[in-house]
Amino acid sequence: MNQLSKKQLVARLLQSFGxxxxxxxxxQEHETELVIDKADLPEVCRTLVQEKKGRLFTMVGNDERELSGHFALYYVFAFDQLQHLITVKTLLEEADPVFPSISAQIPAANWYEREVKDLLGLRALGHPDRRPLILHGDWPEDQYPLRKDFSAALPVSRQPDRGTSMQYSGRDVTEIPVGPIHAGIIEPGHFRFGAVGDTVLHLDAKLFYTHRGLEKSAEGLPLTKALFTAERICGVCALSHAVAFAQAVEAAAQLTPPPRALYLRSLFLELERLYNHIGDLGNLCAGFGFAVGVSHGSRLREQLQQLNEELAGHRYLRGVIQLGGLRLDVTPAELSRLLTVLEQVEADFDELMDIILSHDIALDRMATTGVLSLQQANDLEVVGVAARASGRAVDIRRSHPYAAYGQLDVPLVQYTQGDVLARFKVRAEEVKTSLQIIRQIVCQIPAGAIWAPVPEIQPYTRAMGWAESPRGEVCHWLMVGPEQTVFRYRIRSAAYSNWPAVPLTVPGNIVPDFPLINKSFELCYSCCDR
Amino acid sequence: MLEQFLWIIGQGLLVALMAPLLQGVIKKTKARLQNRLGAPILQPYYDIVKYLQKDAVISDQASWLTRATPYLVFCVMLTAGLLVPTLWGQAPLGMAGDLIILVYLFAVARFMTALTALDAGSAFGGMGSSRDMALSAIAEPALFLAAVAVLITGGTSRLGDIMAITVRQDWNVLDPAYGLACLAMLIVVIAETGRIPVDNPDTHLELTMIHEGMLLEYSGRYLGLMVWAAQIKQLLILTLLIDLFFPWGVALTPGVSGLLAAGAVYLGKLLVLGIILALIETAYAKMRLFQVPRLLASSMLLSLLAIMVRIAK
Structure with missing residues (x-):
């Protein structure tokens, strides 16, 4: 598709709005912004999603009162066929910070709209769920942390909890509250099951216990320092977040890093996917008490993390990315060492998959458990492994290539059953495709510089960066402020897109299967909560 | 009289002190099979000593049950330990009861544990007890039936008598009834000791727990006693398996040298069984909760077959 026809297609797409x-x-190169009146929001968004087949990519609320005297809302829709993003922008008066909700038509907007209410005080009228999302019931209702006049340094006095969890009632319905403190060492989340006996009727998940206000604390930071914030959003997807942030900055500066840097980014991104997927596959076995799978999974993951340390000096690949490229290069000797280690890991991995996928009880536990239907996945704009296991073909490495993925062959792994087993198999096959991609990179990687200086960015330029993290696509929305600082930074992680889908898969299953279902999604709490 | 007294003390000590060792062996074997180094074999002793020295935290919602149950369960398990022959072909309290009272003692301990798990009102205790009660409704008859399949030959319900008969007759091990009953018993052993594929003793996933779920509210010395009692029960269930199916080597006449030899044989059999349990646990994964009754039903079916074969002879 050449540039001209793409322009025409985008123009045709927008024609209907008149x-x-x-x-x-x-x-930017891949993004068109249209400004509409807030009253038209539901209709325009509905047309974009339901008729034009766009998917809600992210939604950002922004306090632009010092720029234009308004609050702004940005709904970003991705059009995978066009490789294009369309942003719907609308302005809200300070005196009347309300807008019509689109969540009833586009369920995926649910969390986003609740989030702008909590953090910016912009209220979605007609939203089906009026409970707070990010700030729990003990946070005062008139304090909005992301408004520019809210000081992060001042303490906020908490109020008595308003009680925002779902209550279950009725004969024979038992309410089972679980967490946020769990028996194992895992992240905090509060789950409330309404169950009859051991069968789940409904699940309500309350997250955001690890909300650290990263977006607020990044505001005003120089871009080079904000990169460190990006690397610390999540422990296990550190690199994906760093790449997404660096790409947002580079897009704002209209800079393309040197080719070698792009290839190396892809290489490290695949290494991140490898250690995550293999570790997750092993961990999934803990859901049905198969200790052999768990221990071999963690052994292989350890091998890969030691490889990371050898190559990058960090087991979780922090400190690899720099704005404009990379901080470190990889020598040919290291590349051949990489291939040797991966060969060993692959042989052991194949054997492990053989053991697990020929284990009757393991298969019985995984098959038909925790089914996410294609309809649900589409409605909630689920991403990553969970989407591809339900027959939803989203992989941002293919649809909006970044780093070196445009030059690499990235096969799509897809299953349609949507159960735990399908998610297991998607991960297992993606390990193999990651290995293929790494081999392609090692063959094709060009020589040259690994870094280019970032030119000065005009204040209030905005741009996006994205990456397919092991859990699915992450999207970083950035508006640069004066003197190369962050004005507004919105992090939409894969976990944020996928968490709303998890409670839908549980009803009808039994309570002891929930840990298995949860592990099959393997979502992160901290990058959802930020 | 003094001998009787010493015998009771001796067997009580043997059962109580051997139980953590068995647990240690099983855990170590599992760790090695799973590619891990594992904790030292004596770790269960250290754990129990540690627990017993610690202060207990008890929910302010809990009643006296939470305080009483650990002592009660521990004493019940020790009493049960005096009803199962270990080294000698008679149990110290053999005159007081037989297999039936043993099954009932286990039931008392289980009932008290399940009841107390509801005491503090935590969701996990409730789930643990409801699941444990549901499974035990099938596990208990399965245990009883498997034992009956053997006891029926001797026409007795006394463990000591059937052991003597088995050892003296030295009947054909290849008897199909014997094999069927032994397999049935093995399934019961796995269920009663709370091991994979029925329950997972090592899990941290509170939603999947059965036995561990009932212990979540305990801490300190109460937890120590409950853990120790569970280990004693595990030892007793295995001893029952030994007594019913592999009694050879047990001392039938009093005498120090005979008892020592029997002790060595008993220890050896326990360790082998422990290793077999660890092997099963490593090779299997935990099955869906609602399929466990099927497993136990198959155990009962095997026992019934064994009884039929026995009667047909």
């Missing part, structure tokens, strides 16, 4: 469109402009 007079509703107050203005439109291209933002």
């Amino acid at each position: 007079k509703k469109m107050l203005s439109s402009r291209p933002v």
